[in-house]
Structures are given as structure tokens and as C-alpha cells.
Amino acid sequence: MTEYLLRFVAGGLIVSAFAIMGDMLRPKSFAGLLGAAPSVGLATLGIAVVQHGASYAAAESWTMIYGAVALVCYSLAVRHLLMRSRLPALPATIVAFAVWLGVAFGLLTGFGGAA
Structure with a gap:
């Protein structure tokens, strides 16, 4: 229970700090970018x-x-499937998810990690 409380407090503080930083930057779209993944990753x-x-x-x-x-590879694959292949969004994201899995597990297998 203590671990969850610690995660909640640390995550909340870091998310708040990144949100304040993002609010000070221009354009305002940085606020969303800075408020999510980096802060949770640091916590x-x-x-x-x-x-x-x-x-x-x-x-x-x-x-x-x-x-x-x-x-990044997933995003590029979705972009390619939507723009060039003219696939609808759902099939494009499902196909690109396979790209994400392949790249992520390929890098993990090739270079190691904590898995």
C-alpha cells in the first residue's frame, strides 16, 4: 500500500511540475507533451x-x-498507411501495432533490457 501511495504522490508532483513548465512554453501544445510520459517515466x-x-x-x-x-516507428507506419495506402484508421492502427511490437521486442531481444 505504501508503494502505491509513494507512486501517487511522486507521480502527481512530477506531472504537476512538467505541466507548469509546459504552460510557460509556447506553443501551448507542449503542455500536453510534457505532462504525460516524461513525468510518469521519471517517477x-x-x-x-x-x-x-x-x-x-x-x-x-x-x-x-x-x-x-x-x-516512432509505429507513428511512421500509421502515417504511411493512412496517407499513402489510404487505409481506414482502425485497420491502419492494427497493422501498425504489429510494427510496434516487432520493433520493441526486436530491440529488447537484440540489445537486452529488464524483461
Whole structure:
């Protein structure tokens, strides 16, 4: 129960800090970008360092990087399927999800991580 409370408080503080930073930047679309993934990732890594040590958190950070690379590939695949192939949104995202899985697990298998 304490771990969940710690995650809630740490996540809330970091999300709030990033939201304030995003609110100060122009254009305002940065506020949404900064309010979600980076803040949750930092809170998770902070808790991982405290509970499991720096080497464990380092491995976890690499898996986050692999996921980000896979998300870029997914986004490019969706864009290609929507714009060039003229697929409807649902089939394009389903097909591109396979791209995300392949890239994410390929990077994890190829370079290692915490899985």
C-alpha cells in the first residue's frame, strides 16, 4: 500500500511540475507533451532506484527508450498507411501495432533490457 501511495504522490508532483513548465512554453501544445510520459517515466525510474538500485533502473530506462523508438516507428507506419495506402484508421492502427511490437521486442531481444 505504501508503494502505491509513494507512486501517487511522486507521480502527481512530477506531472504537476512538467505541466507548469509546459504552460510557460509556447506553443501551448507542449503542455500536453510534457505532462504525460516524461513525468510518469521519471517517477517510475525514481521509485525503481529507491527500491531496486541504480543498475535495475538503468535497465528499465533502456526499455523505455526502446518503447519510444518503437512508438516512432509505429507513428511512421500509421502515417504511411493512412496517407499513402489510404487505409481506414482502425485497420491502419492494427497493422501498425504489429510494427510496434516487432520493433520493441526486436530491440529488447537484440540489445537486452529488464524483461
